[in-house]
Amino acid sequence: MNQFNRNFVFLAALPTLAISQSVYAKDYLSVADARKILFPAAQTFLDHKLTITKDQKKAIKDLSGVRQRWDDQLVWRAEADGRFLGWLVVDEVVGKHEFITYAVGITPDGRVIGVEILSYRETHGYQIMEADWRNQFKGKTIDGAFKLDEDISNISGATLSCRNVTDGVKRVLALHQLVLMDG
Amino acid sequence: MNLTRFFAAALAGTALTAGVQADENLLGSVKGAEVLPKGAYDLYTAIKWRAGKGTGDYDAIDIKTELEYGFSDRFQGGVALFGRSVSNEGLIVDGYLPLEGNFGPKLAAIELTGKYNFLSPAKDDFGLSMYSSLNYDWMDAHSGQDKDTLSLEFELIGQKYFLEGQMIWMGNISVEGTYADRAPIDNLPDDFDWPTDPEMELEVTLGTGLSYRFAPNWYLGAEIEYQTEFETEVGQERWSVFGGPSIHYGGAKWWATATWLPQLSGGGETYDGQPDGLHLIEKTKNEFILKVGLNF
Numbered sequence: 001m002n003q004f005n006r007n008f009v010f011l012a013a014l015p016t017l018a019i020s021q022s023v024y025a026k027d028y029l030s031v032a033d034a035r036k037i038l039f040p041a042a043q044t045f046l047d048h049k050l051t052i053t054k055d056q057k058k059a060i061k062d063l064s065g066v067r068q069r070w071d072d073q074l075v076w077r078a079e080a081d082g083r084f085l086g087w088l089v090v091d092e093v094v095g096k097h098e099f100i101t102y103a104v105g106i107t108p109d110g111r112v113i114g115v116e117i118l119s120y121r122e123t124h125g126y127q128i129m130e131a132d133w134r135n136q137f138k139g140k141t142i143d144g145a146f147k148l149d150e151d152i153s154n155i156s157g158a159t160l161s162c163r164n165v166t167d168g169v170k171r172v173l174a175l176h177q178l179v180l181m182d183g
Numbered sequence: 184m185n186l187t188r189f190f191a192a193a194l195a196g197t198a199l200t201a202g203v204q205a206d207e208n209l210l211g212s213v214k215g216a217e218v219l220p221k222g223a224y225d226l227y228t229a230i231k232w233r234a235g236k237g238t239g240d241y242d243a244i245d246i247k248t249e250l251e252y253g254f255s256d257r258f259q260g261g262v263a264l265f266g267r268s269v270s271n272e273g274l275i276v277d278g279y280l281p282l283e284g285n286f287g288p289k290l291a292a293i294e295l296t297g298k299y300n301f302l303s304p305a306k307d308d309f310g311l312s313m314y315s316s317l318n319y320d321w322m323d324a325h326s327g328q329d330k331d332t333l334s335l336e337f338e339l340i341g342q343k344y345f346l347e348g349q350m351i352w353m354g355n356i357s358v359e360g361t362y363a364d365r366a367p368i369d370n371l372p373d374d375f376d377w378p379t380d381p382e383m384e385l386e387v388t389l390g391t392g393l394s395y396r397f398a399p400n401w402y403l404g405a406e407i408e409y410q411t412e413f414e415t416e417v418g419q420e421r422w423s424v425f426g427g428p429s430i431h432y433g434g435a436k437w438w439a440t441a442t443w444l445p446q447l448s449g450g451g452e453t454y455d456g457q458p459d460g461l462h463l464i465e466k467t468k469n470e471f472i473l474k475v476g477l478n479f
Contacts, residue, residue, distance in 0.1 A: 094347040097433045098399040123478045156256040157220030159305035160348045
């Protein structure tokens with residue numbers, strides 16, 4: 001191997017060096033923050049963590065068209081003075097490189113109160129965390145279209161993230177209808 | 184400035200700024216259909232090490248550095264520079280490898296590229312893009328000798344997401360036409376064939392691959408690529424099948440892909456005494472590809 005090609009070894013070592021320099025993650029909101037934003041009047045959040053059965057997974061897929069990836073789902077029941085305000089569901093969907101963590105507030109009858117992005121770590125598409133994009137989900141029910149560039153706008157460079165969050169909210173609404181509706 | 188050091192410094196600089204990604208290469212050769220969003224930049228360097236012709240000691244390195252820019256949400260363009268080095272000891276092939284020795288490293292080619300996205304793999308379920316490149320090259324990639332080539336390539340790229348995007352399929356079909364003109368070489372033996380009349384070459388490439396994200400940011404992939412070339416004088420000059428694994432890291436700011444592509448099968452023109460079942464005149468037994476990209 002000549003001198004030029006020996007330099008290949010040096011070049012090959014660079015990615016490892018770069019990885020050690022730049023691995024990072026950014027979390028924008030905690031679950032506690034999301035609770036306060038989505039249910040500002042709530043005094044208590046009762047832990048209602050779910051373990052989804054195989055049959056429930058199938059039913060969720062049938063209703064929403066989206067696969068229920070996780071067996072366990074983080075859910076809290078929001079109350080104020082004993083009054084039931086709604087559900088807070090924390091979910092994760094596939095982003096281009098990492099999972100996107102987000103929270104959905106749902107009224108007792110199955111309408112989206114709001115969506116908050118807890119963690120987003122992609123190259124493009126940080127507009128996904130802006131209120132203009134998230135507000136498109138407000139008031140939606142399981143009967144919504146949940147289609148990019150129809151009822152939900154797309155963000156260029158982050159289409160996969162937009163699609164998966166959009167699908168994810170629909171799946172969470174299906175989970176609500178099939179598993180949480182009876183309280 | 185020594186070309187190698189220039190590229191090494193450029194690559195180190197881009198990597199250490201912990202910067203960049205979007206037209207991210209998940210595999211070594213097979214391309215994906217996604218394009219940069221409007222206003223976004225992508226800078227990457229790809230190093231391809233081609234090694235082994237079955238006889239003697241042959242290896243070559245191609246370094247490509249490309250800057251890509253999203254002109255719209257559907258169209259990206261790029262400009263690329265190529266550096267090359269060829270080392271050949273112990274193998275002379277009539278008409279193809281006229282000299283032993285080290286040739287380069289030197290600047291070898293310039294390329295303009297464009298990719299237009301018709302269908303988005305995330306929004307339309309199936310992604311479809313057209314890629315095109317115009318390449319002017321003045322160093323023969325095989326022999327390292329002076330050879331002017333002008334190539335125009337058109338490529339259809341398909342892409343499909345599975346498992347919400349955790350697994351990605353990609354498929355490519357490309358046709359490349361090349362006008363080639365070799366420079367004369369002094370002091371070759373009288374009976375050595377080194378045509379210097381211009382010739383036309385037509386290259387057809389079919390490739391497909393899968394990439395699976397096995398952990399956040401990390402992907403394992405595999406690809407296979409069939410390529411054949413037809414040339415003015417000999418008709419079908421060669422065909423080959425390369426296939427192998429890739430590992431890819433993709434983060435918010437930068438990405439890297441390492442690929443090993445051994446030649447699995449090949450045929451066409453051969454040199455006397457070469458091992459059977461491979462094409463080893465214009466191809467090698469192995470290719471190793473390393474890419475590092477930054478996204479802005």
